[in-house]
Amino acid sequence: MENHSYVITRKEKLANSIYLMDVKAPRVASHCYPGQFIILIVDEKGERIPLTICDYDREEGTVTIVFQALGPSTKLMAEYEVGDAFRDFTGPLGQKSVLIDMPQEELRQKNVLFVAGGVGTAPVYPQVKWMKEKGYDVDCIIGARNKELIILEEPMKKYAKNVYITTDDGSYGMKGNVNDAIKDLINNKGKKYDIIVAIGPMIMMKYVCILTKELGIKTIVSMNPIMVDGTGMCGACRLTIGDTIKFACVDGPEFDGHLVNFDEAMNRLSMYKTEEGKKHLREKEGETHHHKGCQCHDE
Amino acid sequence: MDILKKVPIREQDPSVRVNNFEEVCLGYTIDEAMEEGLRCIQCKNPRCVKGCPVSIDIPGFIKEIVNNNFKDAYEVINKYSALPAVCGRVCPQESQCEEVCIRGIKGEPVAIGKLERFVADWARENNILPKPPQNKNGRKVAIIGSGPAGITCAGEMAKYGYDVTIFEALHEPGGVLVYGIPEFRLPKEKVVKPEIENVKSLGVKIETNVIVGKSVTIDELLDEEGYEAVFIASGAGLPKFMGIPGENANGVFSANEYLTRSNLMKAFDEDYDTPIITGERVAVVGGGNVAMDAARTAVRLGAKVTIVYRRSESELPARTEEVHHAKEEGIEFMFLTNPKEILVDDKGWVKGMKCVRMDLGDEDSTGRRRPIEIEGTEFIIDVDSVIMSLGTSPNPLISSTTKGLETNRYQCIVADDETGMTSREGVFAGGDAVTGSATVILAMGAGKAAAKAMNQYILSKNS
Numbered sequence: 001m002e003n004h005s006y007v008i009t010r011k012e013k014l015a016n017s018i019y020l021m022d023v024k025a026p027r028v029a030s031h032c033y034p035g036q037f038i039i040l041i042v043d044e045k046g047e048r049i050p051l052t053i054c055d056y057d058r059e060e061g062t063v064t065i066v067f068q069a070l071g072p073s074t075k076l077m078a079e080y081e082v083g084d085a086f087r088d089f090t091g092p093l094g095q096k097s098v099l100i101d102m103p104q105e106e107l108r109q110k111n112v113l114f115v116a117g118g119v120g121t122a123p124v125y126p127q128v129k130w131m132k133e134k135g136y137d138v139d140c141i142i143g144a145r146n147k148e149l150i151i152l153e154e155p156m157k158k159y160a161k162n163v164y165i166t167t168d169d170g171s172y173g174m175k176g177n178v179n180d181a182i183k184d185l186i187n188n189k190g191k192k193y194d195i196i197v198a199i200g201p202m203i204m205m206k207y208v209c210i211l212t213k214e215l216g217i218k219t220i221v222s223m224n225p226i227m228v229d230g231t232g233m234c235g236a237c238r239l240t241i242g243d244t245i246k247f248a249c250v251d252g253p254e255f256d257g258h259l260v261n262f263d264e265a266m267n268r269l270s271m272y273k274t275e276e277g278k279k280h281l282r283e284k285e286g287e288t289h290h291h292k293g294c295q296c297h298d299e
Numbered sequence: 300m301d302i303l304k305k306v307p308i309r310e311q312d313p314s315v316r317v318n319n320f321e322e323v324c325l326g327y328t329i330d331e332a333m334e335e336g337l338r339c340i341q342c343k344n345p346r347c348v349k350g351c352p353v354s355i356d357i358p359g360f361i362k363e364i365v366n367n368n369f370k371d372a373y374e375v376i377n378k379y380s381a382l383p384a385v386c387g388r389v390c391p392q393e394s395q396c397e398e399v400c401i402r403g404i405k406g407e408p409v410a411i412g413k414l415e416r417f418v419a420d421w422a423r424e425n426n427i428l429p430k431p432p433q434n435k436n437g438r439k440v441a442i443i444g445s446g447p448a449g450i451t452c453a454g455e456m457a458k459y460g461y462d463v464t465i466f467e468a469l470h471e472p473g474g475v476l477v478y479g480i481p482e483f484r485l486p487k488e489k490v491v492k493p494e495i496e497n498v499k500s501l502g503v504k505i506e507t508n509v510i511v512g513k514s515v516t517i518d519e520l521l522d523e524e525g526y527e528a529v530f531i532a533s534g535a536g537l538p539k540f541m542g543i544p545g546e547n548a549n550g551v552f553s554a555n556e557y558l559t560r561s562n563l564m565k566a567f568d569e570d571y572d573t574p575i576i577t578g579e580r581v582a583v584v585g586g587g588n589v590a591m592d593a594a595r596t597a598v599r600l601g602a603k604v605t606i607v608y609r610r611s612e613s614e615l616p617a618r619t620e621e622v623h624h625a626k627e628e629g630i631e632f633m634f635l636t637n638p639k640e641i642l643v644d645d646k647g648w649v650k651g652m653k654c655v656r657m658d659l660g661d662e663d664s665t666g667r668r669r670p671i672e673i674e675g676t677e678f679i680i681d682v683d684s685v686i687m688s689l690g691t692s693p694n695p696l697i698s699s700t701t702k703g704l705e706t707n708r709y710q711c712i713v714a715d716d717e718t719g720m721t722s723r724e725g726v727f728a729g730g731d732a733v734t735g736s737a738t739v740i741l742a743m744g745a746g747k748a749a750a751k752a753m754n755q756y757i758l759s760k761n762s
């Protein structure tokens with residue numbers, strides 16, 4: 001292996017457990033587009049962690065990622081500081097956003113609404129930015145459990161025509177979930193949308209899709225199933241889309257939300273996470289799961 | 300000593316090895332190797348050489364073993380093969396060099412593979428390295444993929460004097476040798492890494508984490524980065540599924556996922572982060588080398604394993620040695636059986652597999668008898684995990700991003716048998732990416748042939 005140096009050039013804490021980082025990765029930065037993702041490996045013994053591309057700077061050769069430190073791998077990432085380097089960083093993986101390949105004339109006629117949930121705001125951001133740079137005005141809803149978890153509000157406002165905030169507990173913006181916000185815009189504010197791009201937790205995307213199907217609005221979602229290689233080699237990321245099987249890492253991660261079998265996808269996502277899943281994991285003979293000492297999952 | 304029989308090879312006892320990931324076969328000692336070498340009668344017209352896809356001078360290296368010149372033996376092999384420690388371990392010798400060995404007519408053939416392995420292991424233990432190339436010509440060539448085809452082509456091109464860079468999508472070089480074939484059959488640190496280091500010692504650069512077609516395109520490599528030719532050796536990694544109900548339940552994996560988690564991501568080692576679900580009762584569907592590897596990995600992770608295969612034992616495509624090892628390790632075989640449905644519990648996990656009995660009908664286009672379902676024979680086997688090992692096809696990533704590259708209906712890249720030349724000028728291809736899943740040695744043979752053709756192509760272009 002040549003000596004790559006995937007050095008962290010910027011680190012910001014966006015919320016309690018949500019971090020933003022710029023990482024030096026010129027080959028990725030020179031070829032990536034909104035909608036795609038990368039895979040990084042923290043250290044010698046780490047897993048391959050898929051993360052959506054949040055922004056990129058082709059000149060600087062850097063890629064921006066935003067992640068929530070939840071489990072052992074992402075918590076370890078959070079311990080890394082500017083100047084440190086990740087062992088591996090590869091991409092861009094997956095297809096670019098559907099909007100990017102859409103013919104300009106067609107896109108010009110569409111009213112587009114972005115719906116971002118939690119850390120899902122990160123992958124929404126580059127798409128909104130791209131739209132603005134190409135001259136399209138879009139609306140964006142950012143939803144989270146509470147005020148503290150609303151991220152990227154200021155940068156988003158730079159590029160979206162309107163940004164609407166909703167929180168489950170009403171600590172900021174409108175009280176309610178993103179569906180309440182969508183309904184409010186359409187029913188009370190006279191908005192009309194032709195395309196909705198919804199990115200967030202699978203459960204959120206599922207319910208947005210149920211609503212938009214009723215409303216008859218085409219909806220694009222970005223799926224984040226469990227992945228191993230991210231290059232189409234293992235099939236771990238397979239999803240049922242309509243009546244075909246697709247690999248999220250090569251065919252996606254974006255799909256027509258009305259065709260996604262969310263229940264199956266959520267079930268598969270739980271494979272290594274739930275109690276049910278952990279029972280199926282190999283007994284670790286009293287050893288901790290993680291070499292840094294597992295701080296047990298706090299979910 | 301019985302001259303008709305091979306000198307027996309020492310192996311880890313089955314009851315011990317099911318609890319570890321150490322290599323099963325322990326290899327010959329110096330004395331054993333010399334003794335086995337004496338069984339070779341040094342044919343004037345050696346049939347064995349014709350059976351070897353890269354035509355290793357087999358009597359030539361065996362003679363050096365017998366004469367106690369192991370270094371010379373290594374040099375003989377090295378003229379033909381860049382990965383002898385690998386091939387000596389995983390080549391299907393019984394259907395190649397050893398199948399036609401004259402000794403095999405009356406008795407057992409010479410243990411050519413084991414002797415090759417002995418020489419390669421001895422060279423490594425004694426730090427014998429291949430000779431670095433004399434003259435550099437300063438011309439750049441790119442190789443895509445670091446499996447056996449890519450590694451071999453790179454080594455050959457370096458010997459011709461080229462400045463060679465391999466681009467590898469994953470974080471470790473080696474292709475199937477690191478992500479697919481398990482540790483207990485092909486040790487990674489001990490065998491694969493040093494063979495890759497050998498190629499690097501010839502001056503070959505390996506850039507990992509580059510997905511050609513995504514991180515960079517072939518057009519850019521040729522037009523912008525100054526490579527004069529490209530060799531595509533991207534393998535055939537895309538797994539197939541059956542398309543039966545329940546296949547997306549939790550606890551159903553492709554063999555590639557299972558093996559990648561265990562090998563490449565080292566889930567078997569507690570120090571590593573990657574989780575692996577083992578299950579207590581595992582069914583492996585399929586009968587090839589990959590199925591055997593998945594089954595034997597599952598045994599080592601503590602499961603009770605059944606291999607479900609739709610044809611009969613004599614059609615098993617896996618190597619006989621592997622089938623034999625699998626049986627020794629307590630793996631059960633269910634022949635003439637095909638899955639119909641995977642049964643799922645209310646939490647979404649596998650709780651059983653519905654199968655049907657099969658019968659063999661007429662020969663199909665591959666010359667094998669076609670399996671046919673016997674109606675009304677459905678039954679359920681009690682399993683909590685299923686590993687699908689139904690074969691793989693080439694990944695369309697490169698063909699879909701390279702202009703003018705012809706592929707066939709199996710997604711395989713179309714390339715000339717002799718030269719590896721594709722429909723696109725300056726682009727060559729070989730190994731599993733062209734043939735579909737085959738063998739290590741065939742991939743190496745293709746890499747070698749393509750190197751020769753690439754050298755000629757570049758010379759004629761510049762003359």
Ligand SMILES: Cc1cc2nc3c(=O)[nH]c(=O)nc-3n(C[C@H](O)[C@H](O)[C@H](O)COP(=O)(O)OP(=O)(O)OC[C@H]3O[C@@H](n4cnc5c(N)ncnc54)[C@H](O)[C@@H]3O)c2cc1C
Nearest residue numbers: 037050051052066067068071072073074224225226227272
């Ligand atoms: C295409 C894609 C894009 C993503 N983008 C982002 C992003 O921009 N920001 C972000 O914070 N997260 C993102 N994720 C999710 C992120 O990869 C997981 O949160 C992370 O792998 C969890 O690791 P952990 O050990 O910290 O967490 P844990 O929750 O402890 O995970 C336990 C185990 O489950 C597996 N796992 C759990 N969830 C996932 C998952 N979604 N994907 C793959 N493996 C998983 C891992 O093997 C892990 O060891 C994305 C996932 C995908 C597939």
Ligand SMILES: Cc1cc2nc3c(=O)[nH]c(=O)nc-3n(C[C@H](O)[C@H](O)[C@H](O)COP(=O)(O)OP(=O)(O)OC[C@H]3O[C@@H](n4cnc5c(N)ncnc54)[C@H](O)[C@@H]3O)c2cc1C
Nearest residue numbers: 444446447448468474475479511534730731737738739742
């Ligand atoms: C589990 C298993 C067991 C096997 N057992 C045996 C055995 O006992 N004996 C035997 O002879 N054969 C065996 N085989 C088959 C043998 O391993 C293959 O035929 C051989 O490895 C093919 O070599 P290759 O170089 O063509 O491809 P591969 O070894 O598949 O290597 C291809 C490489 O290219 C990389 N790549 C793919 N796409 C890209 C891209 N776009 N950009 C950059 N890199 C890319 C891949 O990551 C991979 O590293 C086995 C295979 C498997 C899966």
Ligand code: SF4
Nearest residue numbers: 351386390395396412
């Ligand atoms: S490379 Fe394979 S076929 Fe050739 S001599 Fe060695 S074991 Fe036999």
Ligand code: SF4
Nearest residue numbers: 339340342347400401
């Ligand atoms: S055919 Fe057998 S006996 Fe003859 S040279 Fe080859 S290995 Fe030796």
Ligand code: FES
Nearest residue numbers: 230232234235249
């Ligand atoms: S992550 Fe392995 S095929 Fe998609």
